[in-house]
Amino acid sequence: MLKKISLIITLASTTLMVTAQSVQRVPAVDIKNLDGSVFNTGKLANDGKPMLVDFWATWCGPCKAELNAIADDYADWQKETGVKLVAVSIDDARNMEKVGPYVNGKNWEYQVLLDPNGDFKRAMNVNNVPHIFLVNGSGEIVWQQNSSAPGDEEKIYELVKKVAKGESIK
Amino acid sequence: MCCFFYIHVTAQPNLGEIHGNFQTDVQYYNTDTIIGAPIVPEKVLMNGFANINYTRDNFMCGVRYESYLNALQGFDTRYKGNGFGFRFATFTKDNLTVTAGNFYEQFGSGLILRSFEERTLGIDNALDGLRLKYAPISGIYLKGFIAKQRFFFGQGEGIVRGFDGEININELSEKLAQAKLKVIVGGSFVSKYQQDNDIVYKLPENVGSGGGRLKVSYGKFTINGEYVYKINDPSIFNNFIYKDGNATLLGISYSQKGLGINLGAKRIDNMSFRSDRTATGNNLMINFLPALTKQHSYNLAASIYPYASQPNGEVSFQGDVIYTIKKDTWLGGKYGTTINVNYSEVHDINREVVNDTTSLLEPYTLGYKSDFFKIGNRVFFKDFNIEITRKISKKWKTILFYTNQVYNLDVVQGHPGEPMVYSNIAVADITYKLNASNAIRLEVEGLFTKQDMGDWAAVLLEYTYAPHWSVAVLDQYNYGNPESEKQIHYFTGNITYTKNSNRISIGYGRQRAGLLCIGGVCRIVPASNGLTLSVSSSF
Numbered sequence: 142m143l144k145k146i147s148l149i150i151t152l153a154s155t156t157l158m159v160t161a162q163s164v165q166r167v168p169a170v171d172i173k174n175l176d177g178s179v180f181n182t183g184k185l186a187n188d189g190k191p192m193l194v195d196f197w198a199t200w201c202g203p204c205k206a207e208l209n210a211i212a213d214d215y216a217d218w219q220k221e222t223g224v225k226l227v228a229v230s231i232d233d234a235r236n237m238e239k240v241g242p243y244v245n246g247k248n249w250e251y252q253v254l255l256d257p258n259g260d261f262k263r264a265m266n267v268n269n270v271p272h273i274f275l276v277n278g279s280g281e282i283v284w285q286q287n288s289s290a291p292g293d294e295e296k297i298y299e300l301v302k303k304v305a306k307g308e309s310i311k
Numbered sequence: 312m313c314c315f316f317y318i319h320v321t322a323q324p325n326l327g328e329i330h331g332n333f334q335t336d337v338q339y340y341n342t343d344t345i346i347g348a349p350i351v352p353e354k355v356l357m358n359g360f361a362n363i364n365y366t367r368d369n370f371m372c373g374v375r376y377e378s379y380l381n382a383l384q385g386f387d388t389r390y391k392g393n394g395f396g397f398r399f400a401t402f403t404k405d406n407l408t409v410t411a412g413n414f415y416e417q418f419g420s421g422l423i424l425r426s427f428e429e430r431t432l433g434i435d436n437a438l439d440g441l442r443l444k445y446a447p448i449s450g451i452y453l454k455g456f457i458a459k460q461r462f463f464f465g466q467g468e469g470i471v472r473g474f475d476g477e478i479n480i481n482e483l484s485e486k487l488a489q490a491k492l493k494v495i496v497g498g499s500f501v502s503k504y505q506q507d508n509d510i511v512y513k514l515p516e517n518v519g520s521g522g523g524r525l526k527v528s529y530g531k532f533t534i535n536g537e538y539v540y541k542i543n544d545p546s547i548f549n550n551f552i553y554k555d556g557n558a559t560l561l562g563i564s565y566s567q568k569g570l571g572i573n574l575g576a577k578r579i580d581n582m583s584f585r586s587d588r589t590a591t592g593n594n595l596m597i598n599f600l601p602a603l604t605k606q607h608s609y610n611l612a613a614s615i616y617p618y619a620s621q622p623n624g625e626v627s628f629q630g631d632v633i634y635t636i637k638k639d640t641w642l643g644g645k646y647g648t649t650i651n652v653n654y655s656e657v658h659d660i661n662r663e664v665v666n667d668t669t670s671l672l673e674p675y676t677l678g679y680k681s682d683f684f685k686i687g688n689r690v691f692f693k694d695f696n697i698e699i700t701r702k703i704s705k706k707w708k709t710i711l712f713y714t715n716q717v718y719n720l721d722v723v724q725g726h727p728g729e730p731m732v733y734s735n736i737a738v739a740d741i742t743y744k745l746n747a748s749n750a751i752r753l754e755v756e757g758l759f760t761k762q763d764m765g766d767w768a769a770v771l772l773e774y775t776y777a778p779h780w781s782v783a784v785l786d787q788y789n790y791g792n793p794e795s796e797k798q799i800h801y802f803t804g805n806i807t808y809t810k811n812s813n814r815i816s817i818g819y820g821r822q823r824a825g826l827l828c829i830g831g832v833c834r835i836v837p838a839s840n841g842l843t844l845s846v847s848s849s850f
Contacts, residue, residue: 164328176528176533233601234420234601237420238575241564241571242566247635247649258416266362267849268332287814287847288778288809292750
């Protein structure tokens with residue numbers, strides 16, 4: 142009897158070990174808000190609703206194309222799913238001061254963060270931009286893509302809708 | 312044993328997470344005497360790296376393994392062989408963060424200290440030592456470190472020490488958080504130590520620099536300024552003069568929905584700061600002096616006459632305006648039109664002899680004196696550019712770009728005697744979306760100049776099958792070269808497959824150095840010819 146219980150408990154703890162390893166959360170790194178104040182990425186949350194974290198730069202054409210394409214439908218996306226897009230700019234000191242005017246000039250409604258020394262980019266294991274992550278309501282990264290092509294925004298929205306309903310996207 | 316398993320299950324073991332990223336670039340080099348490509352005896356060169364990090368609660372540690380067998384063309388050949396180029400452990404407890412091992416760090420905008428990596432350019436001046444970060448109360452951020460700098464797979468001789476304090480006035484109390492005026496003030500001190508082995512001259516072993524910065528925002532306006540001062544620092548870079556150095560950065564911006572304006576001014580005077588006075592190239596830099604000019608992304612504009620900051624001295628100004636004409640108007644069109652106008656100008660600083668018996672920049676003397684408010688006569692760079700972005704319909708989108716530039720080839724690229732280059736560059740970037748998954752992008756560029764290599768034309772055609780595939784062909788043609796045998800085509804083809812975080816890209820052809828935006832991603836690439844395979848991933 143004792144052997145059976147031990148076996149069950151061993152199997153249960155092994156399963157826990159396996160599930161604990163496959164979750165990826167957004168790491169806590171100090172970067173900046175547009176106004177220069179410190180923002181810790183551990184605080185990135187959206188009230189249990191999905192979140193998109195998109196790394197971009199003012200010199201990256203495909204990055205801007207994707208964010209502009211999403212901007213056209215962002216209001217609808219928010220109304221339907223409550224999704225929030227966090228645009229993290231990896232522009233360094235050369236362009237950092239131009240990010241705010243650029244974002245406002247383009248009428249973007251996203252939450253914009255500045256990562257001038259690549260600290261958050263490094264912590265998220267991003268190689269190059271654009272790189273977009275989809276985070277579910279529990280703060281787990283469920284999907285990511287390291288490219289951007291015209292038409293991607295529709296595919297991304299399909300995934301956002303699924304995550305908003307709590308469905309798995311595997 | 313039973314108890315052990317019981318505790319194991321109820322304690323919900325948090326075994327942490329393991330993540331990382333990987334990138335490799337392998338190139339097979341063709342002999343190409345037409346473009347004067349260097350002979351590559353190894354035939355195949357490879358750069359690669361893998362980061363592996365372990366995170367659990369407030370603890371993180373990791374390593375980066377790097378491999379250069381041998382380093383790609385355009386990279387410093389001292390990157391050779393394999394090794395661990397980065398290893399660290401860090402933990403945070405009660406607002407104190409301790410990092411032991413390698414780390415990257417930036418104080419302010421980097422004018423006094425910036426340790427960073429740009430792997431595709433071969434830049435990595437990581438610090439190796441101990442760093443502490445402490446936020447004693449809300450609104451006060453303190454950082455300090457003592458470290459050596461990375462030098463290929465070893466360390467530089469010098470020791471670097473730094474301290475930075477920043478106060479966000481609005482975070483100090485609840486009442487201040489409500490204030491409309493927002494103020495962030497900071498100060499830093501960085502010094503380096505390197506032994507003086509010179510038998511003739513007395514060189515300073517400890518070189519210190521101090522800086523202050525201020526950022527004030529009120530409603531739609533923001534003003535920011537930073538000033539850094541460095542004591543005498545004779546080095547190979549400034550001809551071993553004993554003059555002190557300083558750097559000033561000023562910016563004003565105005566931001567509202569649909570309109571953004573940014574004005575900037577910068578002055579650098581003898582601010583090359585390295586932890587080894589004999590270091591050259593991209594090695595052992597302590598600070599970062601960015602160019603205050605537009606960072607171009609189109610091929611010909613970004614790769615042929617790119618401007619780079621002159622650490623020994625420059626004065627520059629920049630103005631940037633971005634405005635979106637509302638949609639559903641005659642001028643704006645159905646979806647709106649964005650116009651971005653930018654102008655920048657860079658000059659040398661004013662330099663005068665210190666006295667009648669010392670010539671300008673004479674080694675082991677004070678070198679020169681410079682009036683802060685005077686601008687030197689020598690022009691380094693001028694750039695007027697305008698970019699118009701317009702989505703014409705659900706299927707068509709265009710970007711039109713034009714720039715007029717003046718470029719001091721002699722100073723910026725180190726080609727003494729070369730004339731100033733006056734050029735005009737025009738670009739038309741058109742995207743046609745066939746349907747939800749298929750799109751074609753055409754980029755046509757022209758560079759028109761009477762100097763140097765003459766006129767260039769470039770055409771890029773990119774077909775994407777979202778979300779995984781992208782095929783592109785690019786031709787850069789120097790049709791206007793005064794020497795007819797140098798009127799060469801730089802032709803490249805590329806196929807890229809992306810799935811989630813995996814990217815595999817194969818390219819073939821001649822590639823000019825510069826920023827390459829292809830296959831939906833932007834990368835800085837060195838010049839090359841042959842077959843390229845790039846693989847990157849993260850987990």
